[in-house]
Amino acid sequence: MKFNPTLSRLKTYEAGKPIELVVREFGIEEKDIIKLASNENPYGASPKVIEGVHENAHKVSIYPDDSMYELKSALSQKFNIFPENLIIGAGSDQVLEFCARAVLGEGDNVLMSKITFAMYEIYALQQGANIVRSSCYRHDLDEFYDLYKKYNPAIIHICTPNNPTGDALDRDYLYQFLEDVTDPLIIVDCAYMEYAAYKDPKKSIDPKDLIGKFPNVIYLGTFSKAYGLGGMRIGYGIAQPRIIQELYKLRPPFNVTTLSLVAAQAALEDEKFVQETIRKNFEQMERYVQFALREGLEFIDSYTNFITYLFPSHLSSRYIAESLLKKGVIVRDLTSYGMNAIRITIGTKEQNDRVFTLFKEVLDGYKK
Template identity: 55%
Template sequence: MFKKTLEQVVTYEAGKPIELVMREFGIKPDEIIKLGSNENPYGSAPRVVEIIQKNAHKASMYPDDSMFELKNALASKWSVKSQNVIIGAGSDQILEFCMHALNHENACVLMAKTTFAMYEVYAKIANVEVCKTPSDEHKLEEFESLYRASLERGKRVSAIFLCVPNNPLGECLDSAAVESFIQKIGKDTLIIIDGAYQEFATYKDKAKAFSPSSLSAKYENVIYLGTFSKAYGLGGMRVGYGIADSKIIAMLYKVRAPFNITTLSLQAAITALQDQDFVVQCVEQNAKEMLAYESFARENGFSFIPSYANFITLSRAGLDSTHLCDWLLQKGLIIRNLASYGLNAFRITIGTKKQNERVFELLKAYGANHNHLSNHS
């Protein structure tokens, strides 16, 4: 009945919800800290909350399927035309569009060894071979070598996924290096630049910043993805977008279902774009609290990859990430165990100052109780 390829697909493991912790451990919702899904700990901009409440009566109505106002707002922000923009239910839906639209005959797709899990899920559903680089982190020389090797064995490369910054590790390629790489790849390969965390990376280092307008104007085989789920605080509204040459966008529209985001999501995203001060404040606070995590890690013997996103991935020799994450869950702290990625490590969304102080307390308490950690401070 079902595709045989689905037997090879591992169901994506989303971050655990607050409701699960309430049910299983009887913890009150106001005592639970959720730092497992890279949501914005400061919520949504007050103007966004107000507009959602004001338009709640429109929940029975389909949205404007042309998404005219949002597309024009994004086009203005990124200095492109509206025909260069497509909207999705999160940027991952644009990934799905790409995998459905591409010709995968006698082809493979390339990605880093450890990166956003949905790249592989969508590729396998599309019944296309997945090729991964040897290194966990993005190394463009490995991507180029993998690309050449694929061509030499008679395989086309239908798509290359570049996650910048990379989820779940946090490292980020320089945009100039990526553009140099693009120029080495044939035009029949779609290069997908996933910029879900770009607001954080750009704030930390301008060398990480991408120009969607430049990419779409110069390259007919590149699509840039952005989202409202992270810095804009709209994870629950599910709005993402893609920017590319109009020919790419036109083809993706052929596989897009009508009304693919909600009326309230559309209004929320339009309003969020108008409140850049909120975004800047969130990004600035994230950078400040990131320093606290780095200091804690150094003082307590943790290893970490310097992160350009709104999360940090930690590990330590002798520490079992699964045992730690399960123990923290029972204490009301939700973080992300990376065992499903084959890593003995865990990822923590950078929370508010109060939330982060609680994280540090619990990590020290775990060490005191299990002899896996010691206080080096």
């Protein structure tokens, strides 16, 4: 059997450990496990979502509306755009894949931050492209511009707020960069934008304004984070119709499920619920900041629903993550990203109470 030779360049994406696996490995009861590794909304989805999914459960045997008319209409109204500006995907990841397949060829360059969402690299390598990374995890757009001039990338990835670090760009700084880079497709991944916009209006990016000013840009959004629909796998891209039309040539039929469409539509109808979960997120994040200050830990100022702790060389992030796992707390070790760090989703008050107690036990035991 012969496989595509590009697969030899790929690593399998590492998702956060599922609760079921921790139950099997460590014999911990499911009720005693706290999963804070995948940046899901710990408050879940709006009650309107649960109600809508329940009411439409009888439709599971019928293919979904492939025009996605109702969801596109709702998103068009939310962002003051046209349905022709939208493509819906099974998570924003699928839209990323469409972009890579639509633009990249063998030997093309793709520019991204030193540390950012792993799927950018994976989708690029699948197309035989080369990866160009900046020297810092932060998006230094002056360096990005120099690399753009040197390598002439076909795609530039900008993740703001950035995953897995949590930092975000000021809108004006981003726009200055975009004004001077008109050739490649620029993917502005805003999976956590609802959080950034709440915390600091200077970080807020309006997709209509973005694509109106910069026709070579696509804005990515998702329902997996602030809207609490990680299990439904639904996201979207917003761009000029010329880009959307090309991406549609790669979209398989019925790529988003009936219940995912129902859930997303219902989620958009309960903005009050979403804003309240975001408020709670930052209220609890302050506790993580104070914990870090008390314990002498370095952290990255976050505009998301997670926080990244950076450890000095004498502390191993892998050991800390594994120690927490054995106590029933699932966090994301960032060793595979080249960072001695862990990323922790901001949980509920009750979850965080327990996390701080167990985390301190791990740190105190390490010091001994």
